Amino acid sequence: MKMLVTGGAGFVGSHVAEYFLKKGWEVVIYDNLSRGELLKKEIRHLDYNWRYLKENFDRVTFFKEDIRDMKRLMEAMEGVQVIVHAAAQTAVTVSVEDPHPDFTVNALGTFNVLEAARKLGLKPTVIYCSTNKVYGDNVNKIKVIEGDKRYSFPEEYKLGIPEDFPVDLCEHTPYGCSKLTGDLYMQDYAHLYGFKVGVFRMSCIYGTRQFGVEDQGWVAHFVISTLLDRPITIYGDGKQVRDVLYVEDLVRAFEKFIESDVSHGVYNTGGGPDNTLSLLELLDMLEKLTGKRTEVRFSDWRPSDQRVYISRIEKIKEELGWEPCISPEEGVKRLVEWVEENKNLFE
Numbered sequence: 001m002k003m004l005v006t007g008g009a010g011f012v013g014s015h016v017a018e019y020f021l022k023k024g025w026e027v028v029i030y031d032n033l034s035r036g037e038l039l040k041k042e043i044r045h046l047d048y049n050w051r052y053l054k055e056n057f058d059r060v061t062f063f064k065e066d067i068r069d070m071k072r073l074m075e076a077m078e079g080v081q082v083i084v085h086a087a088a089q090t091a092v093t094v095s096v097e098d099p100h101p102d103f104t105v106n107a108l109g110t111f112n113v114l115e116a117a118r119k120l121g122l123k124p125t126v127i128y129c130s131t132n133k134v135y136g137d138n139v140n141k142i143k144v145i146e147g148d149k150r151y152s153f154p155e156e157y158k159l160g161i162p163e164d165f166p167v168d169l170c171e172h173t174p175y176g177c178s179k180l181t182g183d184l185y186m187q188d189y190a191h192l193y194g195f196k197v198g199v200f201r202m203s204c205i206y207g208t209r210q211f212g213v214e215d216q217g218w219v220a221h222f223v224i225s226t227l228l229d230r231p232i233t234i235y236g237d238g239k240q241v242r243d244v245l246y247v248e249d250l251v252r253a254f255e256k257f258i259e260s261d262v263s264h265g266v267y268n269t270g271g272g273p274d275n276t277l278s279l280l281e282l283l284d285m286l287e288k289l290t291g292k293r294t295e296v297r298f299s300d301w302r303p304s305d306q307r308v309y310i311s312r313i314e315k316i317k318e319e320l321g322w323e324p325c326i327s328p329e330e331g332v333k334r335l336v337e338w339v340e341e342n343k344n345l346f347e
C-alpha cells in the first residue's frame with residue numbers, strides 16, 4: 001500500500017508516516033518545510049522530522065514542494081491509495097496578520113489535493129486534518145461556568161461539542177474560514193466523486209516531535225518553555241480548557257477510518273470529556289513532573305479564543321470503534337522525556 005502525506009515533515013504528518021512505515025507501507029512525504037517561518041529562530045533543526053523518518057525507514061521519499069503547485073502534487077500522488085492531508089498554515093495568529101497566504105495554502109491547497117486526485121482518475125481514501133475552529137465563536141455562545149482553575153461547559157454540553165454544532169453566523173478568524181472551506185470541499189468530493197473521505201475536526205493534539213510555539217501547539221510550547229526556563233505568556237486568564245489527544249491515539253483513529261467500511265464521515269476528534277486540561281492545570285502538572293514552574297505573564301484574550309472546547313466523541317467511538325487510550329498524565333510525561341532528551345534542538 002502507498003500513502004501520500006502532505007505536511008509529512010510536520011508534527012502530525014510525521015507521526016502518521018512513521019506509523020504506516022512501521023506497518024510496511026510505502027510513504028511519500030510532501031512538504032515545503034514552511035513550518036520554519038512560524039518557528040522563526042526558536043528551533044534550529046527545521047527539517048528534524050523529515051531527517052528522523054529518512055534515518056529510520058527505507059520506504060519513504062520526499063517532495064520538498066508546495067501544495068499550491070498542482071503539477072508537482074500530481075507527480076507525487078501517482079499510484080497512491082491513501083492521502084493524509086496534514087499540510088496547512090496552522091496558526092490563527094498568523095492568519096489574522098496575513099490572511100492571503102493562509103487562504104491560498106489552506107483553502108486552495110486543499111482544493112488542489114482533491115483536484116489532483118480527481119484529474120489523475122484516482123478514487124482515493126483521503127484523511128483531512130480539520131479543526132475545532134470550524135465552529136468559530138459559536139462555541140463562546142455557550143454560557144460556561146467559572147471555577148478556580150478552569151471553565152467548564154454546562155450540563156447540556158457535558159459530553160462536548162457534536163458534529164452538527166452550527167458553523168455559521170459567527171466570527172471565525174481567517175484560519176477558521178480557510179480550514180472550513182477545505183472541510184466542505186472534502187465532504188463534497190466524497191459526495192460528487194466517490195472519494196472515501198474522513199474529515200477529522202481535531203481539538204488539541206500533542207506529542208513527541210512537536211515543535212510547539214506561542215502561536216501554535218500550546219502543550220508542547222509549555223513543556224519546552226518550562227524545561228528551558230523560558231517565560232510563558234498566557235493570553236486570557238489561563239482557565240481556558242481543551243480536550244487533549246496524544247498523537248498516537250489520533251493516528252490510530254485515522255487507521256480505523258482507512259480500514260472501515262464507512263464511505264465518508266465527519267468526526268470531532270479529541271480526548272473528549274475524560275481528557276481535558278486548562279492552561280493553569282498544565283502548569284501544575286508540569287511542576288509536579290519536573291519540579292519547575294516557569295515565569296508566567298498574562299495578556300489580553302486573543303480574537304475568538306474559545307473559553308472551553310471539548311469534542312463530543314460519541315460518533316467516532318460508535319462508527320469507527322475508536323477511543324483515546326493515552327491519558328494526559330501519561331502523554332505529557334512522554335513529551336517531557338522527549339524534550340529532556342532533545343534539549344539541544346531548542347537551545
Ligand SMILES: NC(=O)c1ccc[n+]([C@@H]2O[C@H](COP(=O)([O-])OP(=O)(O)OC[C@H]3O[C@@H](n4cnc5c(N)ncnc54)[C@H](O)[C@@H]3O)[C@@H](O)[C@H]2O)c1
Binds near residue numbers: 010086
Ligand atoms: N496540532 C494540533 O493541535 C491541530 C489541531 C487541529 C488541526 N490541526 C491540523 O492538523 C494539521 C497538522 O498540524 P501540525 O500540528 O502537524 O502542524 P505542523 O506545522 O507541524 O505541520 C504542518 C506541515 O505542513 C507544512 N506546510 C505548510 N504549508 C505548506 C505548503 N504550502 N505546502 C506544503 N507543505 C506545507 C509545514 O512545513 C509543516 O511541516 C494541519 O492541517 C492543522 O491545521 C492540528
